[in-house]
Amino acid sequence: MTVDILSDLHLDFYFKPHLTTSENVISLFTQIFTDNCTREIGNVLIIAGDIGHYNEQNIEVLKTFQKKFYKYIICVLGNHDYYxxxxxxxxxxxxxxxxxxxxxxxxxxxxxxxYCLDGKIIEIEGIRFAGADSWYDGSYVKKYYTQFDSNHINLLWNRNINDSRLIKGISRFDDIAKLEMVKLEQIYQNCDVMITHVNPSFDEEHINEKYHNSPINTFFTFDGSKFYKNSSMKYWIFGHTHDSIEYEMEDVKFLCNPLGYPNESQYGDNINMKSFEISL
Ligand SMILES: [Fe+2]
Known part of the structure; x- marks a missing residue:
């Protein structure tokens, strides 16, 4: 089966929430999903979080994706989906x-x-897809900025990251990480494909060079080593950062293919779909 990958759709930046029509969605995403009519659309679409700020708009767009493009759609949610x-x-x-x-x-x-996976595994044609939203956990700062304690990380989060203002019901940067780690524990040993919103490596070589040497990377990464080192998974799909990233460790391929904001994707013109083939 061919599995297509996209994340960080940020739909409300592309379409006005209450004026979204399926014609507009089909027109933009035909171009994106087919790379301007140069590729065949896959069987499964993975969306690795940050769908958009409005639930009603999100579901209408996903239904259009299914009607027009994909038989199966598998999502996790991103930080913006909590806003x-x-x-x-x-x-x-x-x-x-x-x-x-x-x-x-x-x-x-x-x-x-x-499917919106939340610490669950689903099977399509024998392939097991596992997913959880995941969250940043402070590992990057603990490795590269050993002088910072967790109160300092929280101060950085409050000053620099919109999550601290727009996510209601949390008070510290890693409140959601604690919930998400439990979900990852439940699924990592029994899957072929893992899906999270956040990059499971906090190593600088797995972060775009333009962001190197910044403690803010701690809010874009977590330590997923325990999960990919002891698993049967072949792929780990993530998003959150708006840079296309690919790397490989422990026989696992890590892939990130964000759409990003319209000014980043040039309304879809700058995006190449990523996909992989997987079979039993
Ligand atoms: Fe995000």
């Missing part, structure tokens, strides 16, 4: 990001052949 960006969202989800996330997962999982 409550306006007063309507705060009201609707009672100022609790976890309620938004729960609603989004439900909307996806109630569709046939569409």
């Amino acid at each position: 409550l960006v306006d007063s309507e969202s705060k009201y609707a989800f009672e100022n609790d990001s976890f309620k938004r996330v729960e609603d989004m997962r439900k909307l996806i999982n109630q569709e046939k052949n569409m």
Whole structure:
């Protein structure tokens, strides 16, 4: 089977939330998914988080993807999928990001052949896909900035990262990491493909060079070594950073293929789809 990979769709930057039509979605994503009519679309689409800020828009777009392009869609959620960006969202989800996330997962999982993985494994044609949102855990700073303690990391997070303002229901940078590690523990030993939002390597060689030597990398990476070193997985798909990344360790291929914001993707023109073939 051919599995196509994309992350960081940030849909509300491409389409006005209440004025999204399937025609507009099909027009933009035909170009993206086919690389301007130069490739065949795969059987499965993996979306490694950051779908968009509005659940209703997200699900309508995913349904259009399924109707028009992909039989199977497998997602995890990203930090932006936890954001409550306006007063309507705060009201609707009672100022609790976890309620938004729960609603989004439900909307996806109630569709046939569409999955939002949250510490679960699903099987398609014998291939096991495991996923969890994942979260940054401070490992990068602990390795490269040993003088910083966790209070200092939290200060950096509060000053530099929108997650601290727009995710409601947490107070520290690694609150969600603690929840997500438990989910990864449950799934890593029994999968062929792992999906997370965050890069599971905090090694600088697996981070785009333009970001080297910055403690902010700690909010884009976590230590996933325990999981990929002791697993049957062949691929680990992630997002979060808006740079296309590929690397290999321990016989696992790590792939990140973000769409990113319209100014980064040039409204899809700069994007090449990534995919892999996998069979029993
Ligand atoms: Fe993200």
